[in-house]
Amino acid sequence: MSTVELTAVSRWYGNVVAVNDVTLTISPGVTGLLGPNGAGKTTVLHLMAGLLAPSQGTVTIDGKPAWRNPEMYRDLGLVTERESVPGFLTAWEFVLASAKLHKLPNPEEAARRALAIVELHDAQDRRISTYSKGMRQRTRVAAALVHDPTVLLLDEPFNGMDPRQRMHLMQLLHKMADEGRTILFSSHILEEVEQLSGTVQVIVAGRLAASGDYRHIRRLMTTRPHQFSITSSNDRLLATVLIGQPSVSGVSLERDAVQVQASDYGTFTRALAKLAREQDIRLTSVLPSDESLEMVFSYLVAT
Incomplete structure (x- = not known):
């Protein structure tokens, strides 16, 4: 089981402060990172994923720094908000390439398992350019799961999914959390967090505005x-x-x-x-x- 920790973390770009003195801990289970668009959620996820260096403070996964630590990616999967899936590939080719990049001992079996998890095995030989937005999103989730990570970070993962696809992904994330994985997903939609997560971190204007059990956060919102x-x-x-x-x-x-x-x-x-x-x-x-x-x-x- 893995734990992600941010301690007094700030990240700025010139005079723009994207994340301001955030301290939080993400433990095994499902945690929702909630906030309006532009609040700094993506920056927080990229700091956790080692894609950005903190301007101040520390970001660790199991006590090891996230920045400049390639070994961390053996245990971490990331689904970014922006699509970066080449449409000329099939889902099978894309997920298999991810498995090979991770140097898995049996990349074909890993790719087959990941595609089955997201229910894309029947469409895996079609080019991604022919997919709906929800199918493209599931392809990206499969690529992030192919190496069976213990930490999974998802940036607005439900964008473009229909209700059935959303429910399936929610069930999948719950199952993975029950297996002891640490899962963090961002959203600007309250209902998504309420259905999926009991623990919430609320980010507003780069600051941690509220943290804790979802019912406590909802109560604050209701009594305001x-x-x-x-x-x-x-x-x-x-x-x-x-x-x-x-x-x-x-x-x-x-x-x-x-x-x-x-x-x-x-x-x-x-x-x-x-x-x-x-x-x-x-x-x-x-x-x-x-x-x-x-x-x-x-x-x-x-x-």
Whole structure:
């Protein structure tokens, strides 16, 4: 079993700081690296994979440095976000080439096993240029698995996959984690992390914003202040009765809706339904107006 550790790691490009003083540990099992696009997730993965040197701090796998340590790749697999699969090759040729680069004793058997794992054995002799995006993604996963690594890093691995392919890959990653492997995948989609991972590292603007059990992170997101846009059969009366609620920190009446700043999501939504019923107000829409990932993650940074 392997452990990946970042200790006070920063990475900058000139005056641009991509990763800022990040300390975290990835243990065996499945861990989600969550954050909006541009947060620094790819940089963190590339630091772990030894593709980038930290400008400051240390990155180790099982206590050994990731940078300038070719031996590490015997136990590490990487699936990058950007596709780099030559379309003129078949999946068999591409995965077999990966097995040979790893100097495996039986590259043909290793390639056959990896393609079967991702369910591409029936299409392995077709050129990759004829594949869907999801099939190309699975080809890349097979190439990363061909040497049976103990650490697997995946950058947005579900991009382009249909629901069945996503479910299959999730099951595969869970199975590998149950075998003792250390798996880290990045995503900007909350639901992907919730379905796959119990442990979450949240990266925002190059900083570690939150870390721990997914339920704890979800609770932080749920109890944060929320903004709602509400329409009803009597907006003026609704605005009046909401002003005095403990879970409401601000109300404004606009021409087509009531804008509400709620200090607690759960308490407010329960109170809203009760008040509407008591005042005989029919609610026609209740819409959160601040549900972008950037808003959620910005809140986590501030807490």
